[in-house]
Amino acid sequence: MLTLHTIVRRAALFAALSLPLAASFVGCANRGGGRVAPHAAARGITIDGDTSDWPRAAASLADAHYVYFRVGVENQQMPIQASTESLALWLDADGDPATGQRMDKPTDAASLGVDLVLEFSPRKDDGTLGRGVSGYAIDATGNKTPVSQGAVELVVSPSTGGPQFEIRLARRTDEPSTAEMVLAGPARNARAMFVIADATGKITGWSDPESFVMPASADGPARASALLPVKRPGTIRVVSYNVLKSALMANDAPFRRVFQVLQPDVVLLQEWDTDEATARAWFSAMVTGNAEWHARSTGKDVVIVSPYPIESLGLDGITIDSPDGSSANPVRYIAGVVKTPLGDVAAASVHLKCCGTAGSPEDIKRINEARAIQAAMRGGLGDSGPRLRVIGGDLNLVGSTTPLDAIRVGLDADGSELMIAPTRVLGDAAFYTWMDPKSEFPAGRLDYLLFSDASADVVNAFVFDTTRLDDASLFRLGLDRADTASSDHKPIVLDLKPR
Numbered sequence: 001m002l003t004l005h006t007i008v009r010r011a012a013l014f015a016a017l018s019l020p021l022a023a024s025f026v027g028c029a030n031r032g033g034g035r036v037a038p039h040a041a042a043r044g045i046t047i048d049g050d051t052s053d054w055p056r057a058a059a060s061l062a063d064a065h066y067v068y069f070r071v072g073v074e075n076q077q078m079p080i081q082a083s084t085e086s087l088a089l090w091l092d093a094d095g096d097p098a099t100g101q102r103m104d105k106p107t108d109a110a111s112l113g114v115d116l117v118l119e120f121s122p123r124k125d126d127g128t129l130g131r132g133v134s135g136y137a138i139d140a141t142g143n144k145t146p147v148s149q150g151a152v153e154l155v156v157s158p159s160t161g162g163p164q165f166e167i168r169l170a171r172r173t174d175e176p177s178t179a180e181m182v183l184a185g186p187a188r189n190a191r192a193m194f195v196i197a198d199a200t201g202k203i204t205g206w207s208d209p210e211s212f213v214m215p216a217s218a219d220g221p222a223r224a225s226a227l228l229p230v231k232r233p234g235t236i237r238v239v240s241y242n243v244l245k246s247a248l249m250a251n252d253a254p255f256r257r258v259f260q261v262l263q264p265d266v267v268l269l270q271e272w273d274t275d276e277a278t279a280r281a282w283f284s285a286m287v288t289g290n291a292e293w294h295a296r297s298t299g300k301d302v303v304i305v306s307p308y309p310i311e312s313l314g315l316d317g318i319t320i321d322s323p324d325g326s327s328a329n330p331v332r333y334i335a336g337v338v339k340t341p342l343g344d345v346a347a348a349s350v351h352l353k354c355c356g357t358a359g360s361p362e363d364i365k366r367i368n369e370a371r372a373i374q375a376a377m378r379g380g381l382g383d384s385g386p387r388l389r390v391i392g393g394d395l396n397l398v399g400s401t402t403p404l405d406a407i408r409v410g411l412d413a414d415g416s417e418l419m420i421a422p423t424r425v426l427g428d429a430a431f432y433t434w435m436d437p438k439s440e441f442p443a444g445r446l447d448y449l450l451f452s453d454a455s456a457d458v459v460n461a462f463v464f465d466t467t468r469l470d471d472a473s474l475f476r477l478g479l480d481r482a483d484t485a486s487s488d489h490k491p492i493v494l495d496l497k498p499r
Helices: 010-017 105-111 177-181 252-262 278-287 362-382 402-407 471-477
Strands: 060-061 066-073 084-091 115-119 131-140 144-146 155-157 164-170 188-197 203-206 210-214 236-242 266-270 294-297 301-307 310-312 320-321 328-330 334-341 344-353 388-392 449-451 456-463 492-498
Touching: 060 188, 060 210, 066 084, 066 188, 105 188, 115 177, 131 177, 144 177, 144 328, 164 177, 236 252, 236 344, 236 388, 236 449, 252 278, 266 334, 266 344, 266 388, 278 294, 278 301, 294 334, 301 334, 301 344, 334 362, 344 362, 362 388, 362 402, 388 492, 449 456, 449 492
Parallel strands: 236 266, 344 388
Antiparallel strands: 060 066, 066 164, 084 115, 084 188, 115 131, 131 144, 155 164, 188 203, 188 210, 236 492, 266 301, 294 301, 310 334, 320 328, 334 344, 388 449, 456 492
């Protein structure tokens, strides 16, 4: 068994237990069974992959809207939703071993009546591991009902491999499910533990069960009363947005409303297969009504749009070699110099390879694409390019963080790396940019804005998700709750004040 906040090396731990080498955990341990204050304990936690804001004595917490967990897997190089081991959360939501499912192994779970199971990289019937998350709820009589990640609005951070992970489950959503019957309700004690298993289902590691308090749940989903940060004079607003397979062409109204509210100066778009004339015409007609916009596009996937003129910046069509060297593959990248009233901005819209996991062919391609983009951007900037520099887009970080590190090396005006904009979701204490309730993958941070902090200061930085806002906030903005759900990605916004 493991103690809280102690990462025991796998060899030492499992030699003592006579079990195969496997991952060990930090978190979900409470040998004394002490109670955690229900509201104070969860206050101030942000789902961003950094667990320093957690109370030292807890790894399972709850408030009226969410249940939170943190778990550390020793030597974990892969995302937990795309790993070579299966990680399961076992939640005894009522603290009653007589209800739910009794687990035969490990012996530490004997006192639990498991009411909800969520399995990351779930085991399949053919003896292999899948991707994403699957789960089920167990009622008082032992009947199991499937639970999807969307049913609990699951958020995991980071979406890449790492030593520790934060996990959040919503207790109520807009579409009630069996999971809500488990998570919502009156105040009670609960217990939770994590279990790791190989592809055959053999359990090879676990955490101590931890007791915690689940206070009474709220009557409905979490909604925030939030004011949209005002674009202040003397600032440049940059918006990056993956518009989901050119969805704004077939369903223009929600995108039009979002862009009108955000009032961007520089727009970096992905998944829009369009030419420059069409991009200019769409923004001129939909966003400002006849006012001329400007655009740069490769005609495939990535576009830069602005109400200000845009000049070219180095190469537009860049490629990387295929793994066997037999062909050149195009990189989704477009760059330009936006001539704003506050000065020139060197901007690039990028879209890296999707899918895979750390070390997979997809991840290797992402790394090579990121390096090619960095070289192209540096070549376009030369020695006298604009000091204010921004790269934004869908980096698809579902493997390693190497692509993010590689793309920003040496591109700041002082020769340092570009800074990562701290884009937290407006009205929510979480960092995610992608969410699809119908997918097997949990919400995560796939999109980034990188900027030159040597030449500009951040005034505002946020992700805009209309589903997080309450009715009054949406009414003030003239928006519908589903507006940003028109794409599986959310617009990310950065206001910079040039120095």
